[in-house]
Amino acid sequence: MTTTEPPAESPVESPAAELFADWDWEDPEGLEARTDAFTGDLARCATIELVRPEVPHTHQDFRELGVTGIEFAAFRTRHPQGLGTDLVGLHTEAGAGVGTDAVAATRPGPVYRIDGSSLYTRLDITQPLPFADHSVDWVYAEHLIEHVPLGTAVAWLAEVRRVLRPGGLLRLTTPDLAKYITGYLDDREQFFRRHRRRLRTMRVGPPMPERRAFMLNQIFYHFGHRWIYDEAELRYVLDRAGYGAFTVVRREFQTGARPDVADLDTAFRKDESIYLEAVAPDAAPGGPH
Template sequence: MTSVSADPAFPGWDWEDPEGLDATMARFTENLAACRSLETVSARVPRSRQELRELGLTGIEFAAFRTPHPEGLGTDLLPLYTPDARTEPGPVYLVDGAHRFTQLDIGDPLPFDDAAVDWVYAEHLVEHVPLGTVIGWLREVRRVLRPGGVLRLTTPDLERYVHGYLEEKGGFFARHRRRLRTLRVGPPMPERRAFMVNQIFYHFGHRWIYDEAELRHALAAAGFDNWRITRQEYREGARADVAALDTGFRRDETLYLEAAAPAAPPREAR
């Protein structure tokens, strides 16, 4: 028995072939990276808080080709491209006349000074990277965030999948399948509970899946011990402008966690 899609909108789509779907998702991502125009606005990434401010930037959204935050710098490992040009690591680009972007590898040290940014946001990024790389990246994020700054992370919640496995029919798994079908994310998923657990580990290029305790462990290992770490809800958080970056696409399966940096100690009166 095969699960290859007979839906003409998704030719050859096989939910039970993770490697084949990885190739499909790679093509989809490549399409997202296409843009109408690229303009270099800075020959190098601004390093200091002042340099970032001069470009109107206060924070960074990772794994984002086009961050909608008006003061955000979008970053991704992959390049953006037009028919005549493509991004390279180093410069900051204006994408389609509206979004600032620079090409970064989160496995490398971040090119920003200490305490350079007010906020960092990453939606469904950490599950695509080995745990050790995530911890190294989080150390760098902690370094570049200013006192009082905010980190917001979102990722699929393993706890919801475990509970879904134990639920009767009609629970989280059924709702999640219906949601993806409504959003036209492939043909209908198989209804087997074991498949639903396996796909969150082996599909979409996933490398490590978190529950709240595991994500808190990664933060602690990266030195966030004295930061205030709180679980949040969709589009709710310490900064409304940062929480507004949450997309509704997979909110039903998502864990939202924020880490707020300690405020700077008050200056002594002279």
């Protein structure tokens, strides 16, 4: 799932409206094809330009590319020194693009420039990251970790720990189970009402059912979610991934140790999200000082 901003147009007027004809919120498995098509629409871009035939490996490679960190689950990172990555590839309309470096679709391996600005590479987080130890200053992942099983999350976080430089920062955001439980117990249902409005703004399906039990269940069974976290569960997976020497701090929306990284938080997710940062010790054991 990507972290793009919601489009401004309404669901009725959007190109994705045809996907809603047989949309049934009570059939999560039946929605997979429609959500895949929705993601495919988000993965369309105007131009794709080949920048580098392979991903940067060492810290020096990243510096030469002008990159300081990686944003996972991002088709187009908004960080001026970021490298966006996602499992889903990006593509243009047939025949789009000009010049010898223009391509129609991304593939795993190279680094691309998307729409003349954002750098992007295609990665699968179920595989080891193709980067050297201590190669990046920061890693950001908004609403990614809930899309993979717990064991996969631990393995990916261990890889992130490996590639972070001494003093480096990991910032995680994910739906907060505690907020959903509190929302379920709130007689006024303020949280659930905001969540339903937000999904309409994002053009994700017709209005959701207003039943409390449905609103609690959908966070587990929709959108490809595999594991939902509260703060204690996030700290648990970080501990299993070897972050014992890191300083782990809960943060608020767009507030953190690095303002440039915290600014990547998107506003339409702030009501449901938990924000956690892990900062590496200044000197990695056996590593550079």
